[in-house]
Amino acid sequence: MENQEMNDYSQDMKNRLKRIEGQVRGVLKMMEEGKECKDVITQLSAARSAMDRSIGYIVAKNLETCIRSSEENGEPTDELIQEAVQMIVKSR
Structure with a gap:
């Protein structure tokens, strides 16, 4: 599911990761201050x-980007969907 268009991650995505x-x-600060485990x-x-x-x-x-590209080129999308599912499963 590699696609050049997705190498440009949105500012929204970067902001999400900065919040994380x-x-x-x-x-880490809580741990240093000895806060409750809970x-x-x-x-x-x-x-x-x-x-x-x-x-x-x-x-x-x-x-979404890969499927649109594949459909425009008349290519099947089943593999893309399967790969996306596998990426989500692996992240768990």
């Missing part, structure tokens, strides 16, 4: 959830 980076830094885990879970959504977003956008 901030969440992880916040978790609170640290809650924040780690939130960061993981944000990461999962980011993966889904990237795969979906890439799949």
